[in-house]
Amino acid sequence: MRLPTPHLSLAAASYRARAAAVLRTGFAIACLALAAGCATRPPASDLQRQHTEAVAPSTATPLGAALAAPEAAHPGQTGFRLLATGTDALQMRIALARAATKTLDMQYYIANEDTTGKLLLGAALYAADRGVRVRMLVDDLNFHDIDQLMASLNSHPNIEIRVFNPYGSSQESVFRRTTNVFTNIDAFTRRMHNKAMIVDNQLAIVGGRNLGDEYFSASPTLQFSDLDVLAAGPVTTQISQSFDAYWNSDFAYPLRTLNHQKFDAHDLDVARDDLRAHWHKDADPYNAKPLNATPLAQQIARGELGLTWATCQFVADKPEKIAGLPDGDMGDAMRATLARMNAAQKSVLIFSPYFVPHDTGVEAIRKLQARGVQVSILTNSLAATDAVAVQAGYSPYRVPMLQAGAQLYEFKPTLPSPNDSRRLGIVGSKSRASLHAKTYVVDESTLVIGSLNLDPRSANLNTELALIIESPPLAQRVAGYFRLATSPKVSYHVTLATPAELAQLRGSATASPLVWTDEEDGAIRTYNLDPGAGFYRNLLTGLFLLLPVDSQL
Numbered sequence: 001m002r003l004p005t006p007h008l009s010l011a012a013a014s015y016r017a018r019a020a021a022v023l024r025t026g027f028a029i030a031c032l033a034l035a036a037g038c039a040t041r042p043p044a045s046d047l048q049r050q051h052t053e054a055v056a057p058s059t060a061t062p063l064g065a066a067l068a069a070p071e072a073a074h075p076g077q078t079g080f081r082l083l084a085t086g087t088d089a090l091q092m093r094i095a096l097a098r099a100a101t102k103t104l105d106m107q108y109y110i111a112n113e114d115t116t117g118k119l120l121l122g123a124a125l126y127a128a129d130r131g132v133r134v135r136m137l138v139d140d141l142n143f144h145d146i147d148q149l150m151a152s153l154n155s156h157p158n159i160e161i162r163v164f165n166p167y168g169s170s171q172e173s174v175f176r177r178t179t180n181v182f183t184n185i186d187a188f189t190r191r192m193h194n195k196a197m198i199v200d201n202q203l204a205i206v207g208g209r210n211l212g213d214e215y216f217s218a219s220p221t222l223q224f225s226d227l228d229v230l231a232a233g234p235v236t237t238q239i240s241q242s243f244d245a246y247w248n249s250d251f252a253y254p255l256r257t258l259n260h261q262k263f264d265a266h267d268l269d270v271a272r273d274d275l276r277a278h279w280h281k282d283a284d285p286y287n288a289k290p291l292n293a294t295p296l297a298q299q300i301a302r303g304e305l306g307l308t309w310a311t312c313q314f315v316a317d318k319p320e321k322i323a324g325l326p327d328g329d330m331g332d333a334m335r336a337t338l339a340r341m342n343a344a345q346k347s348v349l350i351f352s353p354y355f356v357p358h359d360t361g362v363e364a365i366r367k368l369q370a371r372g373v374q375v376s377i378l379t380n381s382l383a384a385t386d387a388v389a390v391q392a393g394y395s396p397y398r399v400p401m402l403q404a405g406a407q408l409y410e411f412k413p414t415l416p417s418p419n420d421s422r423r424l425g426i427v428g429s430k431s432r433a434s435l436h437a438k439t440y441v442v443d444e445s446t447l448v449i450g451s452l453n454l455d456p457r458s459a460n461l462n463t464e465l466a467l468i469i470e471s472p473p474l475a476q477r478v479a480g481y482f483r484l485a486t487s488p489k490v491s492y493h494v495t496l497a498t499p500a501e502l503a504q505l506r507g508s509a510t511a512s513p514l515v516w517t518d519e520e521d522g523a524i525r526t527y528n529l530d531p532g533a534g535f536y537r538n539l540l541t542g543l544f545l546l547l548p549v550d551s552q553l
Contacts, residue, residue, distance in 0.1 A: 043250035054240035062297035063202040079307030083228040086217030097123035099296040110210035122275035128158035152271040193462035224436035242316040249319040310471035330459040349441040355379040356393040356455040369405035381410035383532035411435040488519035
């Protein structure tokens, strides 16, 4: 399977060329009007900042001591534990911060200062107060650098925050940030999508979750169904090395050089008091209490952490990918993921909330199917997605994928009752649901989990990371999640309309070659148009189909 720059039909290419010309003209006018407000940033290495690296894995720590025996019993392997529910994922992150004695490193595309975000920031601050060095690297697209709390924490002698690929952090006005969007559009679209949390170079969490309420079953309006994995042991060193490469790269700017606000010890004391009050108020209601639970080192030593030991490969894009790749090339994480999928012998299961295969991806599915490999795909429905533009890139390929033999499912925006005994954490809560897991299962023996979607953005624009874990027990457990998540109560099964169905629909204004099937209140229902999406989302999808944005999706 391969996801290069898309190939368009001649008519579509002609139309999009005209549309692109119009957009370029508009951008040119905007650039002329706004260019005075934008300046090229020097590389971060030209600024005053300290080059730091992870502690050596041999450094004496309680976690290292606890892992010594199980590592010796499983030479060359790493211990893994799936984090399938938002509550598990939040609790484990807080437990990791609590367990840190030397270092705590966090790398995220999104880091919100909401309810769970403050719980995690509080845990990081308490670690820093104990003498732990805390490094936090956040992509600029979703980072509000002038927020009082984050900037106050950055004044702590043991905490440093850096911003990756900033496009407007040094300006406090919306106008100036918008200026950089227009005048540096290529740089603006390239983002650090990596997600990792590392403690003492011994334990790490990687996967699909950012830091925010919607990722931890804590939002009253939106629940991202996601999946992370805890890694304990040797592979953590490779994850730390990737973090260090990003942290010390030319694209990682110290927050203090971007933020014009000044903070003193009093501001940090106020932040500490506020976070302590927030912890006492919200830790129990949001199931974050493991900060006071049995230390992780003791759980590991007693064999209570439930680790599954397996060989694995960690692959991360280099930070320089953000500057652009040669035409036709893709990042290392995507290349390794697709290579493993293309080597499948029996089956490939795909969780990808943003899925844009293009013609070459469809052809790869056709080749796998011809070899007897069943390809099954779960992505978001138009009603469930939080990125309607991506749906416009995906929807034209549904019919070709089905004709190639793929099984296709689309995640519903509503989920079964929490009282349903068959419900697992991977599929949700009572909030509006949206798939966010980026996970792939090959032959029910290999699990690929990380930050990358199967789309051109992950292949060519954003930086990504992935763990390729050779473990039938873990792969089969995630295959079970897939079967549950694709059940008719949770997802629509998308199929080609039969000749009889097409004859019945002939002349209908909504006639489509596709049929969506699900189950509601015990009854099987069918649809001939993206179900539950409504007029507004269908309209937006149509508009995005007219724009030359394929490579940005």
